[in-house]
Structure formats: structure tokens, C-alpha cells
Amino acid sequence: MPRTLTHLERLEAESIHIMREVVATAHKPVMLYSVGKDSAVMLHLARKAFHPSAPPFPLLHVDTTWKFRDMYAMRDRMAETSGMELLVWQNEEAKEQGINPFDHGSLHTDMWKTQGLKQALDHYGFDAAFGGARRDEEKSRAKERVISIRNASHGWNPKAQRPELWNVYNTRLSKGESMRVFPLSNWTELDIWQYIMGEGIDIVPLYLAAPRPTFVHEGQLLMADDVERLERVMGRRPEITTRSVRFRTLGCFPLTGAVESEASTLAEVVQEMLLTTTSERQGRVIDRDEGGAGMEKKKQEGYF
Amino acid sequence: MNELSDNAYQPDALIAENIEHYLAQHQDKSLLRFITCGSVDDGKSTLIGRLLYDSKMVFEDQLGQLEADSKSVGTQGGELDFALLVDGLSAEREQGITIDVAYRFFSTTARKFIVADTPGHEQYTRNMVTGASTADLAVILIDARKGVLPQTRRHSYIVHLLGIKNVVLAVNKMDLVDYSQDVFDKIVEDYREFASDIGITDFVPIPLSGFRGDNITQAPSDNTSWYTGPSLMSHLEQVEVRGASAGEEPFRMAVQWVNRPNLDFRGFSGQIASGVVKIGDTVRIVPSGRTSVIKTISTFDGDREEAQVAQSVTLVLEDEVDCSRGDVIAASDDPPETSDQFEATIVWMGEEAMKPGRGYWLKLGTQTVTAKVQQPKYEINVDTRAKLAAKTLALNAIGVAELHTEKPITFEPYAENRQMGGFVLIDKLTNATVGAGMLNFSLRRANNVHWQPLEISRADHAAMKNQQPRVLWFTGLSGSGKSTIANAVEKRLSVMNRHTFLLDGDNVRHGLNRDLGFTEADRIENIRRIGEVAKLMTDAGLIVLTAFISPFRAERQMVRDMMPEGEFIEIFVDTPLEVAEERDVKGLYKKARAGELKNFTGIDSPYEPPENPEITVNTVAMTADEAAAAIIEKILPLK
Incomplete structure (x- = not known):
């Protein structure tokens, strides 16, 4: 007699189903690995989906060169543990032009991330890319399909998305098209944390509070992960104070706001999250760039 | 403003007091997926916004935004417009309507909820069918001022068509009819009258005001003291989730992917569509009809004893049966049917109308085949359920038609199993999903193909020849007598009515392997190919004799590993080098000694004698015929 599965069991089974379906039908899949907690869960699910084989696709890290050092360490460690090939892509053009988060604002995200991602996908010829986006992250994501079809220039047309019924996914592509696949579509922030705790998934220590060198820049509390580099780019040495901080999301360290916190265990982090009365993404500068429609606009341009 | 901050997200007191306890409570929540059906005017978005708001899922900053938006673009005269919480894309925010299926999430202590929010304008059929396909429950909204409308019938019909068993009738906007019990x-x-007509026998009616919040979380509200049922939220928390009770269904799992990390592991991955499977269960592969037994249920967290409906697993079988993506592994005593002709109910979703007779891709579970839909038997008017004559189905039309697939597919009627009976149709040119359908029944009645394997198996081939396939692999130095003895053995077997074939240098070197020389790499490839050919011949049921020097142990082992256990018989024709060289039937040793032949085994290339051959024959002590007789003696019985 079957029992009622828990919500996490149902979500896990659904994500695994999606990954296997794509691997069985795509020519050249890849997993976009951003090293954050959602990526950690997605990678864990991939290892479950294909066990005892290693997941039959590489990990792709679209690097901006401005990630936290802990993230690079975690990235290399996970590639080794999972037995997967790790591909790292840095946009050469952005590198040559010295694009950085201080002088170039949203151009930094556009060139390193949006353009970098497109370049990498075109370079390797991947036709399917797994991403860790969730529908609960942002309003325009609520309508995103699990399999999102992109045209040859990676653009997203919200009016031409395919209906998804039952657990039947149409993974057929026309010439030039590719698909972004979101196996975590139906997970929420809390589901992710509960799963990380339940499964003992390794995450970047930056999610837990610890004394860290910080400075205030344009109203945001940032971490001085690489002071020399900051000094070079900012033209001055930021005023550094050691504070007990953690991060709710992880990206480029000059773009990711820290929150002051004493939560040094996962349970305490979740406790703080649940006790907060403001919405999730306040720590990430990117959403506020262009008003309420920021993320939606980025998606139409090919951002993940 | 007071009400506003009171209803902003407020954490459960337990979170601060004992987070571990709180998390433990939430770890084992169940999941309910539901759909809300109604038009813009029924206040559907408002109701969903209200559920989010009342379950304290809306944060302070979002409420601030909501308050500002309600004043600038709201439709409630400046009062809080909850619909704004769920309207997503900027285009539709401007138009004031939702245009697609959106999924919302909220949770309470008891459950996590996923709401499929679908619009109520002209695209409603396509979107609603999509949202309903994954829902366990449907909330059908009615505007209390207007009562049951044609669109209510439409929504109810689709809910029933998609097989949703739990229905809530949400009579909304009760505040606008003075909370009248009579209304x-x-x-x-x-x-009730027309629901039973459709086939909906059971539903839970709740009087609501999404706008004012009556009977959303607590019932009865002050305004509806006459109401005796549950609040919407408590009903959603307590209703039994479909699937949990459906325990008697037979096991089915469509194979998605064959997991083969190495030669020692072959697992079949898929999500279980119904039933339970345990180690030791006998299962049948459909359509081949082969049976095997579950050996292990493999997971990342270790092997399990059993698995059940909705779980994604990897099954390992006891036997090496053919099984690949698209096959269904099922309970052996109750397997699903296969057929290539069906009656189906089809919902058309493409901008371009359906083309009867055109080939579309049909995807059902993990099977993808070409399917042709006939001219519809009729289209269904979803408002009146009248059957209309139709030549085709246009966007958002629902009809019943016959459908033929190019090859048989494994299925169950949709009413019995959603995963095994629901399919999508894909345009072969654009690859767009243009239709969805539900198989009603097969037009060819019960041909029971699954009781008879469709393929002639290895065992069948052997049985027809009344023998046990074998490879008699003769190995030994050049001139040791391998070919002579193998020929003698074959003659004796032929007298015994055995079906045999002898592979030797003459029939292999001149054809299959004529591109190979005598370097070490070529000699290895030579043996590999001979091994593969021998394997194919044993698959066909033959007793194969091979007579090659095959000097290296590794290659002989490689061939042994290709065969099922016990079928590879290594026969060492043991002749000392000096004896072979003395015989030198073909004058090869002489040439090799003279340096005219390179890489000659025994002279300038090694021979590795078998360490544990099944049979050794000593050609110094016995004649070729005596050796043949000894070999036959050892390999009997051959059945």
C-alpha cells in the first residue's frame, strides 16, 4: 500500500524525472553551475538521478572573475567529488575591456553573465542547459516553463512557450533552438533549505555567519574578499570593519549584499530567514537595476 | 492600514522558540497541487492573492508595494487589490489580465501548496487543461451575484475530463449579496444538478469573500454564521491527496533511461506511474512480454527493499532481458495493453487547426511515435456538452477522434492512469506542442500480445535447434593440430544432429579480417572480431568451433566475458614447440627461423598457455580422433 509522499519526496522525484527526460533526448546537455545553494541542490539531484553513473554531462561555470574565493574552492571540490567535467567560461571581451562591477554597473552583469553564458553555450554547442531557477523567486518566473525554449540568439518569447501537461515534456528542438531546463521550478526557498539540511548537502560556508572583513559601498554592506583588487579598481582602500555576516544569495562579491547575523548553523539561518519580514532577494543588487521589470527584461535578452 | 500590517508575513512563534522542532514539523508535510478555475470577474486572482496574504506569505516590503500599486493601477477603488500580488508579466499588468498558467506556492503547518493559476479569457481551454493536468484538486469559482453560468459548466467539464476527483465550489463575492444563505x-x-450530469458526484461548497476574507482561513466568519462547513484553507489542508489511497493499482514504470556505468551494472531508470515494486517481484517488460525478477532497487542512498508510485528509481533485473527507453516495466500478472489504434479525446492547442491524416509526433510517457488523427467523430461544445459535427479541431476546441500510431504503444485508458493515458501531439515541422489528449480505449480489443514475447529470443533459437549453444575455443601453437581436431569434433557433432559452425583462418582471414596483419594490435583485433561473430552465432543457437592460435590470455578472457556463463569452453591443444616445429606442416616455422616471417608465435612472439582451460588435449599422447572423442565426452550433455 503506497503511503503519502512528503512534499520534498515529491519534489525530488519530479526533478529527477525532468533531468533524466532531458538527458535521454538532448544531444549535448550541460548543467549551469553557479556554486550557490540552488546549484548545490540541483547537482545533488543530478547525482541521485544518474547513480551509480556520474551525471552524463559537464558542469559549466560562467565566471565573472569576481566571485567569492570560497565559491571557487567549492566549485573545484564539487567537480572532483561528482566525477564530472568542469568547464569554466570567462568572457574574453569583458576581460580585455576591464569590465568590473564598480565602474560599469549593469554592464558588468550583461557582459560577464548574459553575454558570457551565450558565448559559452554557442562555443560548445550545448542544446540543453540545466539551471537552478525557481518559480517562487520572482513574479515573472512564476510563468516560466520547466523546459524553456530559446531561439538562436537565446531570447525568450513569453508568448511562444509550450504547454506542459502531466509529466510529459516536449524536448524537441528546431534548428538553432536550444532549451533551458529548470528542474527546481516547483521548489521554494524553504524547500531548498530543508532539503539541504535533510540530505546533508555541502554548501559554501558564506551562507553561515562568521566574522568577515566588510565595508559599506553605496548603502550596501559588502565583503572585502580581495582587498588589493578592490583597491585597484576603486582607486582607494575601502574602510574595512570586521562584522559577523552571512549571505542570502551568492554572486559577485562586490554585488552581493551581506546581512549582519549571528546565525552560524543551517537551522539558525533558516530561523533568521523565517523571522525576516522582507522578501528574499533584497541582498542582490541586480533585481533593482531597472525597476520592477528588471528580471523579465533580462530574460528576454537571454539572461538565465 | 492596521489590517495591512496585521496580515503581513508573521513568523510562527515556534520558529523563534525552537527552530529544530519547527523544522521537524515541516519536514514531513504533504503536497497538494490545485487549480483555480474562474474568469477575471469571479475574483480568482483576488482569491489567490488572499490565500497568500492570509497564510502570511506576503512580506512587509511587498505589502508596501501592493498598497502603492492598489492606488495607482488597482481595480478596487484604492483598497487593497490582492490580484496585483499574482499578476506577473508587465504586459499583462498593463492589460489588467493574466495571460498564461502561473504557478504559486504557499504553505501552512500541514501542507505545501502549488496553485496553478489560469486565465479566464479566450485562451482558457488550453491553459486550464494544462493547469488541471497536474492538479489533485480544483477550486471552481462562482460569482454569487451571477450564479451558475455557462463558463461554470465549461470549467467543471474540463476538471472532470482531466480526471480531478476533488472539487471545491467556491461561491465568491458573498459580500455583494449580503452574505445571504438563500443565495x-x-x-x-x-x-449539484448539472454536476452529477457531467459525472462530478461529490463536491465541497464554501461561501467566500476573497476581497473581505470571509471563510478563507476560519469558518464560519461573522458574516456567515449559518455556514457549517470548513474554511477553504482547512479543507485544502485536510483533503486526502489523490494517489495516497490508490493502493491496489498494479505496478507500472515507463523506462526513461538505461543506466549503464560499466559492464557489471545495467539499471532501468524511471518514475513509477502506479503501484508498488519490491525486490523479488516478477515483472514483465511491455511490449516484448519478457519476464524477469527485480534484483535491486538502486538509489544514491543505497539499495532499497521497495519503491512506490511517484518515486523516481533505478531498477536492476535478474536476467539480461532487452529493455530500453519507451518500454514499460509492469506487474507480470497484470501488464498494460499495447495497441496502435485508439479512440481519444483531444484538446487542440495550436494556432493552426488540426490536420486530420497528417503525421504528428505523439509523446506518451517516454514513448514517442508518429500518430495520425482521423477526422473527429465530433467536437464537444464545452458549455452545453452537445456533440457537434466537425471536420477538424481549431485552437481551444475539444473533440473525440480515432487515432492511429505507426507502431504499437503501451498504454492504459486515461481514466485508469493519467501517466499511461495522457499524451501530447507535437508538430513535426515547428516542434511546437499543438495538442494534448487522453486515450479512452483501444479499437483493437484485447489482443493479449503481452502474453507472447514479440521477439525470438536467444533461448528460443537454441530451443528450436534442440541444443545448448557453446563456443569451443581451440587455442595452441601453429601446427599443434587445432584445425584438424576441431574438424573432427564438428563431424562427430554433425552425426549427433547438432547445428554447428567452424571458424578458422581460412574462412575468417580472407573475408571479415582481410584488412588485418600480424602486428600485436591486429592480432588482438582479429580475436575480438572472431569473438563477436562467435557470440552472434551462439545467439542464433549454434555450437561454434574456433581454431586460432589466439596466443594472449587477455583476448581469450575478453571473448569469455562476452558470453553467458558456462558457454565458453577453452580447449588447450597442448603441443610442445619442438613437436610443432618438427611437424611444420605449412613450412612456416622454417620461414620464421630464417627471419622471413615476423611476429611468429613461439619464435619471436610469445604464446601464453591457458591457466585453467576447461579441456586440455595432449597431441603427443593421442591422435586427433582420440582427442575429438575426449572433447565430445567432456562437453556432453549439449541440451
């Missing part, structure tokens, strides 16, 4: 009772009676 409510009348609507419930009206609905």
Missing part, C-alpha cells in the same frame, strides 16, 4: 443554497442546488 448560497440556491447556487449549490443549481450546481
Whole structure:
């Protein structure tokens, strides 16, 4: 007699189903690995989906060169543990032009991330890319399909998305098209944390509070992960104070706001999250760039 | 403003007091997926916004934004417009309507909820069918001022068509009819009448005001003291989730992917569509009809004893049966049918109307085949359920038609199993999903193909020849007598009515392997190919004799590993080098000694004698015929 599965069991089974379906039908899949907690869960699910084989696709890290050092360490460690090939892509053009988060604002995200991602996908010829986006992250994501079809220039047309019924996914592509696949579509922030705790998934220590060198820049509390580099780019040495901080999301360290916190265990982090009365993404500068429609606009341009 | 901050997200007191306890409570929540059906005017978005708001899922900053938006673009005269919480894309925010299926999430202590929010304008059929396909429950909204409308019939019909068993009749906007019990009772009676006509036998009616919040989280509200049922939220928390009770269904799992990390592991991955599977269960592969036994249920967290419906697993079988993506592994005593002709109910979703007779890709579970839909038997008017004559189905039309697939597919009627009976149709040119359908029944009645394997198996081939396939692999130095003895053995077997074939240098070197020389790499490839050919011949049921020097142990082992256990018989024709060289039937040793032949085994290339051959024959002590007789003796019986 079957029992009622828990919500996490149902979500896990659904994500695994999606990954296997794509691997069985795509020519050249890849997993976009951003090293954050959602990526950690997605990678864990991939290892479950294909066990005892290693997941039959590489990990792709679209690097901006401005990630936290802990993230690079975690990235290399996970590639080794999972037995997967790790591909790292840095946009050469952005590198040559010295694009950085201080002088170039949203151009930094556009060139390193949006353009970098497109370049990498075109370079390797991947036709399917797994991403860790969730529908609960942002309003325009609520309508995103699990399999999102992109045209040859990676653009997203919200009016031409395919209906998804039952657990039947149409993974057929026309010439030039590719698909972004979101196996975590139906997970929420809390589901992710509960799963990380339940499964003992390794995450970047930056999610837990610890004394860290910080400075205030344009109203945001940032971490001085690489002071020399900051000094070079900012033209001055930021005023550094050691504070007990953690991060709710992880990206480029000059773009990711820290929150002051004493939560040094996962349970305490979740406790703080649940006790907060403001919405999730306040720590990430990117959403506020262009008003309420920021993320939606980025998606139409090919951002993940 | 007071009400506003009171209803902003407020954490459960337990979170601060004992987070571990709180998390433990939430770890084992169940999941309910539901759909809300109604038009813009029924206040659907408002109701969903209200559920989010009342379950404290809306944060302070979002409420601030909501308050500002309500004043600038709201439709509630400046009061809080909850619909704004769920309207997503900027285009539709401007138009004031939702245009697609959106999924919302909220949770309470008891459950996590996923709401499929679908619009109520002209695209409603496509979107609603999509949202309903994954829902366990449907909330059908009615505007209390208007009562049961044609669109209510439409929504109810689609809910029933998609097989949703749990229905809530949400009589909304009760605040606009003065919370009148008479109005409510009348609507419930009206609905009951036509619901039973459609086939909905059971539903839960709740009087609501999404705008004012009546009976959303607590019932009865002050305004509806006459109401005796549950609040919407508590019903959603307590209703039994479909699937949990459906325990008697037979096991089925469509194979998605064959997991083969190495030669020692072959697992079949998929999500279980129904039933339970345990180690030791006998299962049948459909359509081949082969049976095997579950050996292990492999997971990342270790092997399990059993698995059940909705779980994604990897099954390992006891036997090496053919099984690949698209096959269904099922309970052996109750397997699903296969057929290539069906009656189906089809919902058309493409901008371009359906083309009867055109080939579309049909995807059902993990099977993808070409399917042709006939001219519809009729289209269904979803408002009246009248059957209309139709030549085709246009966007958002629902009809019943016959459908033929190019090859048989494994299925169950949709009413019995959603995963095994629901399919999508894909345009072969654009690859767009243009239709969805539900198989009603097969037009060819019970041909029971699954009781007879469709393929002639290895065992069948052997049985027809009344023998046990074998490879008699003769190995030894050049001139040791391998070919002579193998020929003698074959003659004796032929007299015994055995079906045999002898592979030797003459029939292999001149054809299959004529591109190979005598370097070490070529000699290895030579043996590999001979091994593969021998394997194919044993698959066909033959007793194969091979007579090659095959000097290296590794290659002989490689061939042994290709065969099922016990079928590879290594026969060492043991002749000392000096004896072979003395015989030198073909004058090869002489040439090799003279340096005219390179890489000659025994002279300038090594021979590795077998360490544990099944049979050794000593050609110094016995004649070729005696050796043949000894070999036959050892390999009997051959059945």
C-alpha cells in the first residue's frame, strides 16, 4: 500500500524525472553551475538521478572573475567529488575591456553573465542547459516553463512557450533552438533549505555567519574578499570593519549584499530567514537595476 | 492600514522558540497541487492573492508595494487589490489580465501548496487543461451575484475530463449579496444538478469573500454564521491527496533511461506511474512480454527493499532481458495493453487547426511515435456538452477522434492512469506542442500480445535447434593440430544432429579480417572480431568451433566475458614447440627461423598457455580422433 509522499519526496522525484527526460533526448546537455545553494541542490539531484553513473554531462561555470574565493574552492571540490567535467567560461571581451562591477554597473552583469553564458553555450554547442531557477523567486518566473525554449540568439518569447501537461515534456528542438531546463521550478526557498539540511548537502560556508572583513559601498554592506583588487579598481582602500555576516544569495562579491547575523548553523539561518519580514532577494543588487521589470527584461535578452 | 500590517508575513512563534522542532514539523508535510478555475470577474486572482496574504506569505516590503500599486493601477477603488500580488508579466499588468498558467506556492503547518493559476479569457481551454493536468484538486469559482453560468459548466467539464476527483465550489463575492444563505443554497442546488450530469458526484461548497476574507482561513466568519462547513484553507489542508489511497493499482514504470556505468551494472531508470515494486517481484517488460525478477532497487542512498508510485528509481533485473527507453516495466500478472489504434479525446492547442491524416509526433510517457488523427467523430461544445459535427479541431476546441500510431504503444485508458493515458501531439515541422489528449480505449480489443514475447529470443533459437549453444575455443601453437581436431569434433557433432559452425583462418582471414596483419594490435583485433561473430552465432543457437592460435590470455578472457556463463569452453591443444616445429606442416616455422616471417608465435612472439582451460588435449599422447572423442565426452550433455 503506497503511503503519502512528503512534499520534498515529491519534489525530488519530479526533478529527477525532468533531468533524466532531458538527458535521454538532448544531444549535448550541460548543467549551469553557479556554486550557490540552488546549484548545490540541483547537482545533488543530478547525482541521485544518474547513480551509480556520474551525471552524463559537464558542469559549466560562467565566471565573472569576481566571485567569492570560497565559491571557487567549492566549485573545484564539487567537480572532483561528482566525477564530472568542469568547464569554466570567462568572457574574453569583458576581460580585455576591464569590465568590473564598480565602474560599469549593469554592464558588468550583461557582459560577464548574459553575454558570457551565450558565448559559452554557442562555443560548445550545448542544446540543453540545466539551471537552478525557481518559480517562487520572482513574479515573472512564476510563468516560466520547466523546459524553456530559446531561439538562436537565446531570447525568450513569453508568448511562444509550450504547454506542459502531466509529466510529459516536449524536448524537441528546431534548428538553432536550444532549451533551458529548470528542474527546481516547483521548489521554494524553504524547500531548498530543508532539503539541504535533510540530505546533508555541502554548501559554501558564506551562507553561515562568521566574522568577515566588510565595508559599506553605496548603502550596501559588502565583503572585502580581495582587498588589493578592490583597491585597484576603486582607486582607494575601502574602510574595512570586521562584522559577523552571512549571505542570502551568492554572486559577485562586490554585488552581493551581506546581512549582519549571528546565525552560524543551517537551522539558525533558516530561523533568521523565517523571522525576516522582507522578501528574499533584497541582498542582490541586480533585481533593482531597472525597476520592477528588471528580471523579465533580462530574460528576454537571454539572461538565465 | 492596521489590517495591512496585521496580515503581513508573521513568523510562527515556534520558529523563534525552537527552530529544530519547527523544522521537524515541516519536514514531513504533504503536497497538494490545485487549480483555480474562474474568469477575471469571479475574483480568482483576488482569491489567490488572499490565500497568500492570509497564510502570511506576503512580506512587509511587498505589502508596501501592493498598497502603492492598489492606488495607482488597482481595480478596487484604492483598497487593497490582492490580484496585483499574482499578476506577473508587465504586459499583462498593463492589460489588467493574466495571460498564461502561473504557478504559486504557499504553505501552512500541514501542507505545501502549488496553485496553478489560469486565465479566464479566450485562451482558457488550453491553459486550464494544462493547469488541471497536474492538479489533485480544483477550486471552481462562482460569482454569487451571477450564479451558475455557462463558463461554470465549461470549467467543471474540463476538471472532470482531466480526471480531478476533488472539487471545491467556491461561491465568491458573498459580500455583494449580503452574505445571504438563500443565495448560497440556491447556487449549490443549481450546481449539484448539472454536476452529477457531467459525472462530478461529490463536491465541497464554501461561501467566500476573497476581497473581505470571509471563510478563507476560519469558518464560519461573522458574516456567515449559518455556514457549517470548513474554511477553504482547512479543507485544502485536510483533503486526502489523490494517489495516497490508490493502493491496489498494479505496478507500472515507463523506462526513461538505461543506466549503464560499466559492464557489471545495467539499471532501468524511471518514475513509477502506479503501484508498488519490491525486490523479488516478477515483472514483465511491455511490449516484448519478457519476464524477469527485480534484483535491486538502486538509489544514491543505497539499495532499497521497495519503491512506490511517484518515486523516481533505478531498477536492476535478474536476467539480461532487452529493455530500453519507451518500454514499460509492469506487474507480470497484470501488464498494460499495447495497441496502435485508439479512440481519444483531444484538446487542440495550436494556432493552426488540426490536420486530420497528417503525421504528428505523439509523446506518451517516454514513448514517442508518429500518430495520425482521423477526422473527429465530433467536437464537444464545452458549455452545453452537445456533440457537434466537425471536420477538424481549431485552437481551444475539444473533440473525440480515432487515432492511429505507426507502431504499437503501451498504454492504459486515461481514466485508469493519467501517466499511461495522457499524451501530447507535437508538430513535426515547428516542434511546437499543438495538442494534448487522453486515450479512452483501444479499437483493437484485447489482443493479449503481452502474453507472447514479440521477439525470438536467444533461448528460443537454441530451443528450436534442440541444443545448448557453446563456443569451443581451440587455442595452441601453429601446427599443434587445432584445425584438424576441431574438424573432427564438428563431424562427430554433425552425426549427433547438432547445428554447428567452424571458424578458422581460412574462412575468417580472407573475408571479415582481410584488412588485418600480424602486428600485436591486429592480432588482438582479429580475436575480438572472431569473438563477436562467435557470440552472434551462439545467439542464433549454434555450437561454434574456433581454431586460432589466439596466443594472449587477455583476448581469450575478453571473448569469455562476452558470453553467458558456462558457454565458453577453452580447449588447450597442448603441443610442445619442438613437436610443432618438427611437424611444420605449412613450412612456416622454417620461414620464421630464417627471419622471413615476423611476429611468429613461439619464435619471436610469445604464446601464453591457458591457466585453467576447461579441456586440455595432449597431441603427443593421442591422435586427433582420440582427442575429438575426449572433447565430445567432456562437453556432453549439449541440451
